[in-house]
Every structure is written in structure tokens, then in C-alpha cells.
Amino acid sequence: MSAGDASPAPAEGDRLDFVRQIVADDCRSGKWDGAVVTRFPPEPNGYLHIGHAKAICLDFGIAREFGGRCNMRFDDTNPTKEEAEYVQAILDDVRWLGFAWDGLYYASDYFERMYELACELIDQGKAYVDDLPADQISEMRGTLTSPGQPSPYRERSVAENRDLFARMRAGEFPDGAKVLRARIDMAAPNMNLRDPVMYRIIHAAHHRQGDAWCIYPTYDWAHGLEDAIEGVTHSICTLEFENHRPLYDWYLDQFAIHHPQQIEFAPLNITYTVLSKRKLLELVTGGHVAGWDDPRMPTLRGLRRRGFSPEAIRDFCAQVGVAKYPALSELPLLEHCVRKHLNATAERRMAVLDPVRLIIDNYPEDGDEEFAAVNNPEDPAAGSRTVPFGRELWIEREDFMEDPPKKFFRLAPGREVRLRYAYLVTCTGVDKDADGRITAIHCTYDPATRGGSAPDGRKVKATLHWVAARSAVTAEVRLYETLFAAENPAQAIPEGGTWLDTLNPTSKQVLAACQVEPALHDAAPFTRFQFERKGYFCVDPDSTAGRPVFNRTVTLRDTWAKLSKAGG
Numbered sequence: 173m174s175a176g177d178a179s180p181a182p183a184e185g186d187r188l189d190f191v192r193q194i195v196a197d198d199c200r201s202g203k204w205d206g207a208v209v210t211r212f213p214p215e216p217n218g219y220l221h222i223g224h225a226k227a228i229c230l231d232f233g234i235a236r237e238f239g240g241r242c243n244m245r246f247d248d249t250n251p252t253k254e255e256a257e258y259v260q261a262i263l264d265d266v267r268w269l270g271f272a273w274d275g276l277y278y279a280s281d282y283f284e285r286m287y288e289l290a291c292e293l294i295d296q297g298k299a300y301v302d303d304l305p306a307d308q309i310s311e312m313r314g315t316l317t318s319p320g321q322p323s324p325y326r327e328r329s330v331a332e333n334r335d336l337f338a339r340m341r342a343g344e345f346p347d348g349a350k351v352l353r354a355r356i357d358m359a360a361p362n363m364n365l366r367d368p369v370m371y372r373i374i375h376a377a378h379h380r381q382g383d384a385w386c387i388y389p390t391y392d393w394a395h396g397l398e399d400a401i402e403g404v405t406h407s408i409c410t411l412e413f414e415n416h417r418p419l420y421d422w423y424l425d426q427f428a429i430h431h432p433q434q435i436e437f438a439p440l441n442i443t444y445t446v447l448s449k450r451k452l453l454e455l456v457t458g459g460h461v462a463g464w465d466d467p468r469m470p471t472l473r474g475l476r477r478r479g480f481s482p483e484a485i486r487d488f489c490a491q492v493g494v495a496k497y498p499a500l501s502e503l504p505l506l507e508h509c510v511r512k513h514l515n516a517t518a519e520r521r522m523a524v525l526d527p528v529r530l531i532i533d534n535y536p537e538d539g540d541e542e543f544a545a546v547n548n549p550e551d552p553a554a555g556s557r558t559v560p561f562g563r564e565l566w567i568e569r570e571d572f573m574e575d576p577p578k579k580f581f582r583l584a585p586g587r588e589v590r591l592r593y594a595y596l597v598t599c600t601g602v603d604k605d606a607d608g609r610i611t612a613i614h615c616t617y618d619p620a621t622r623g624g625s626a627p628d629g630r631k632v633k634a635t636l637h638w639v640a641a642r643s644a645v646t647a648e649v650r651l652y653e654t655l656f657a658a659e660n661p662a663q664a665i666p667e668g669g670t671w672l673d674t675l676n677p678t679s680k681q682v683l684a685a686c687q688v689e690p691a692l693h694d695a696a697p698f699t700r701f702q703f704e705r706k707g708y709f710c711v712d713p714d715s716t717a718g719r720p721v722f723n724r725t726v727t728l729r730d731t732w733a734k735l736s737k738a739g740g
């Protein structure tokens with residue numbers, strides 16, 4: 173596969189983010205002989221979320237723009253948390269987002285090479301087998317203000333270390349009995365350099381290697397080697413690895429091998445959600461959401477099911493930009509991006525979410541007119557469809573008020589409004605049940621207003637959407653609010669509570685008896701529509717024959733446009 177269409181290489185004078193600036197400078201100076209090789213290196217221990225999308229756009233985007241290569245690499249070095257299921261899902265999600273990788277690699281395929289290099293390090297006197305248990309190792313590591321204590325096993329001979337390390341690999345010792353540590357500096361100001369662990373014993377089946385190994389490399393030991401083996405030039409990662417860079421460099425400096433540059437950028441954070449696979453897993457296993465693809469989840473699966481398009485997510489990542497310092501991005505910006513894309517691409521339909529019957533008393537009982545409705549005013553190529561009309565229609569309950577306040581311009585007794593594409597109608601009265609709830613609204617129509625305008629030029633203040641009762645399809649519609657009630661869930665934890673206490677208890681609402689136009693009868697899962705006046709909606713895979721289910725992606729009201737205007 174190729175990295176996709178090469179976008180024009182950035183020209184001198186283009187305003188680049190700091191990562192692209194580094195790459196552009198390196199290309200100009202010929203540091204890597206003009207090569208640009210990046211990688212996206214997820215650990216297959218969960219589904220990708222929108223934070224990963226930012227990294228994907230950066231890693232693949234840079235390769236595209238600079239005519240380089242971007243590898244997909246699974247950092248599958250921990251058998252206890254990783255599964256083949258996640259590998260497949262991650263590949264699907266990267267493709268869905270619109271990217272194609274050059275090479276597809278697995279860190280576990282390099283285990284033999286890593287083992288050889290670890291032996292080399294032992295031979296150089298720069299690694300040793302330690303018998304201390306994990307808690308003691310961390311206790312003896314010291315603090316930011318005090319140096320660490322050397323392990324009593326630090327001075328083992330090369331021969332003894334080689335023997336013990338081989339026996340670790342051979343499976344002679346139980347989990348936790350021994351580790352291999354780099355022998356660097358127990359007094360280093362950077363704690364990561366105080367004899368970090370390189371291998372631990374884990375007797376667990378690996379999703380690709382099976383039982384071939386019972387020693388597994390740590391992230392720091394493995395990651396730089398993976399990059400080096402693949403000839404990566406720019407190893408782009410998130411800020412939490414900044415402190416690990418000296419160790420990344422130290423390991424690579426010990427060998428005569430390719431030495432990529434690690435560059436850290438600020439991870440994406442978004443208001444009203446959490447972006448951490450561990451926390452998202454907890455939401456799934458704790459039953460707080462229906463699964464990884466719950467439409468409230470910030471996973472790519474969840475966003476897709478909710479109706480977010482890859483174009484919108486990529487646009488959002490581009491607008492958020494790439495910076496060195498952490499920030500909290502606004503959820504309304506993401507919503508703005510999806511509105512922009514769906515406004516241009518989604519077909520319009522009429523759907524009544526909270527239906528009440530509207531009876532046109534002077535319309536023929538057997539009237540079966542149809543009206544042409546434009547599919548997308550922004551896209552003439554989308555054409556039109558016909559919408560059946562009739563004597564009995566469904567309209568939104570909220571579009572009628574018996575006793576309207578001054579600013580309510582929709583239907584009310586004696587008032588005339590437009591039915592979209594059809595006629596002007598005037599309300600003549602209502603039917604109510606014993607509890608006083610309105611069961612039907614009566615009106616008359618003016619046959620001279622076919623198409624929606626009056627020959628005498630009289631104006632109405634409202635246009636209502638509607639669905640003909642006879643041919644309407646009953647649908648389920650799921651409405652969503654933010655998953656968390658707090659803008660920044662991590663900072664809103666109540667005293668004595670946990671981050672789960674900041675979940676929004678009303679984040680999902682199910683409307684089971686919506687009435688939608690017949691064209692939606694068998695819409696394919698994941699198709700996106702605009703329901704006129706109601707927002708953007710996406711067909712849920714829970715749909716069954718004749719009973720579609722829709723997720724509301726967003727309402728039509730663009731709070732971001734307002735926010736950014738108010739802000740100047």
C-alpha cells in the first residue's frame with residue numbers, strides 16, 4: 173500500500189507547525205538524505221480514540237506531504253493486555269479515517285533481534301540481571317531530590333548475567349523472580365536513567381508469538397529499537413515521553429545502529445470526555461456505555477456510529493493543530509466540523525421525532541399527491557425525491573401551542589403556516605383526550621398555495637416539516653448529550669468520589685415512536701442524513717427491516733460559530 177496521494181511538499185515560507193518545521197529543516201539540510209519515515213505505533217490493547225486520530229493525521233500526514241513513508245506498527249510487547257481483536261479493529265479504523273500505510277509491522281517480530289542486542293549490552297557491562305522484587309526496585313530508585321541505591325546484584329559478572337538472562341528466556345524462573353536492567357546511573361537527575369528495567373518475566377500467551385517467549389521488553393527498551401530497525405527518521409509521540417527521550421537516546425547510542433529523532437507534541441484533550449484507553453475500557457467493562465462503539469464514546473468506532481465522518485475528524489485535527497504545550501480542545505469545534513461536512517454532503521429528509529396528528533379537514537380523504545423535495549440544496553447533483561402527502565400528517569408536538577406567547581410563530585389556533593414543499597394551512601381547533609392532552613390538531617388548507625406560496629403574496633412566519641401518516645415509517649431515534657457532565661471530568665471529581673461520578677446521567681435518550689418519511693424505510697447502516705430542522709442523524713446498525721434506528725450526531729445549532737464570533 174502507498175501513503176496515499178502526495179500533497180504538495182510544503183514550500184519555503186509556509187507556516188508550519190513545529191513538528192513539520194523540524195521535518196522541513198531536515199529535508200533542506202539533508203540530515204536523513206532527504207528521507208522522511210514515520211510510524212503510527214499503537215499498542216493493541218483497546219480501540220482507537222480521537223486522540224489517536226490526531227497522531228494518525230500527523231504521522232501519515234507528514235509522510236504524505238513530504239513524499240515519505242509511514243508505517244503501521246503494533247507495539248505488541250505486553251501479552252497480558254493485548255488481543256488480536258484489537259489489531260484488526262485498529263487497522264480498520266486507520267483505513268476508515270482515510271489513511272494507507274506503507275509497511276505493516278509488529279514489534280513482537282523483533283523480539284529475537286532485541287534479545288541479541290540485550291546480550292550485547294550485557295557483554296558491554298551495561299546490563300544486569302536483578303533478583304530484587306519490583307516494589308523494592310522502585311523503593312531503591314530514590315526520589316527527585318535523593319539518589320537511588322544500587323541493587324546488591326548490580327555488580328554481577330558478565331558471564332553470570334549472560335547465564336541468568338538465557339535461563340530467564342528458557343523459562344526457568346516464575347513471573348517477577350528476575351528482571352534485566354540497564355546499568356546506567358543510580359544518581360541520574362532523570363529518574364528514567366536510574367537503571368531502568370529492560371525485560372520482565374511474563375508467562376502468558378502472546379496473541380502472535382504464542383508461548384515462544386516468557387520475557388518481554390519494556391516500552392523504553394523496545395520502542396527505539398523498533399524505530400531503528402524500520403529506519404524511522406522522525407519518531408513522533410506525545411508529551412509524556414519527553415522525559416523518556418534521554419533513555420531512548422541512551423539505548424540507541426550503545427549500538428552502531430540507525431538513530432531516529434524522537435519529537436514530542438501535546439496530546440489531544442477534548443472537553444466533556446476522557447481520552448485514555450484504560451478509562452474507556454473501564455466505561456465498557458463497568459457497563460456505563462453499551463460498548464467500544466457506543467455513540468457517546470470518543471472512540472473512532474463510537475464517533476463513526478454517531479455519524480461523524482472521517483472528513484470531519486481530519487478537519488478537526490487540522491484545526492486543533494500541533495503544539496508543544498497541552499491544551500483542552502472544545503467539543504463544539506468538533507461538532508462544527510461535522511456540521512460543515514454534513515451540510516455539504518448529507519441528504520435532507522423529513523422526520524417527526526415527537527409526533528402529533530394534523531388533520532386537514534378540507535383535503536380529500538383519498539388524496540394522494542406527492543411533492544418533489546430537494547435532497548440537498550448545497551449539492552444540486554444530489555437531485556430530488558418525492559414525498560407523499562395526505563389528509564392526515566404527523567407534525568412535531570412542539571410546533572403547536574394552544575395559547576402561544578408573543579415570540580412563538582409556529583402553529584396556533586387561527587394561525588396560518590407553511591407545510592414544507594406542500595401548502596399553507598390554518599389551524600381550526602384541536603381534539604383532546606380525557607386528561608386534556610392534545611390528540612389531534614385540525615386545520616384547513618388553501619388549494620391555491622400548492623408548492624408553499626400564496627398567489628396573493630400573503631406571508632407566513634413558519635415552515636413546518638411533516639410526514640404523511642398513511643405512508644410514515646415508525647423509527648427509533650436516539651438523542652445524545654455529552655458523556656460527562658463536567659467540561660473537564662478529571663478536574664470535577666467530587667470529594668471522596670471518582671471520575672465516574674462526573675458521568676452525565678442523561679447522556680442518552682431513546683424516542684421509540686418517531687415517524688419518518690418512507691424514503692428512510694431501508695436506509696443502509698451508517699448513512700448520514702439531515703432531518704430538516706432537527707439535526708444530523710446516522711442510521712444505526714441496530715436497524716431492522718422496516719424499523720430503522722437513528723443516532724443524532726448533532727443538532728443544527730452551531731454553538732462554535734457563536735462562540736468564535738463572540739470571542740472576535
Ligand code: ATP
Pocket residue numbers: 212213214215216222223224226227408409410438439440441447448449450
Ligand atoms: P491511551 O493513553 O489512551 O491508552 P496510549 O498512548 O497508550 O493511549 P498507544 O496505543 O500507545 O496509546 O498510542 C499510539 C499513538 O497514539 C502514540 O504515538 C501516542 O502518543 C498517540 N496518542 C495516544 N493518545 C493520544 C492523544 N490523546 N493525542 C494525541 N496522540 C495520542
Ligand code: MG
Pocket residue numbers: 215
Ligand atoms: Mg501508550
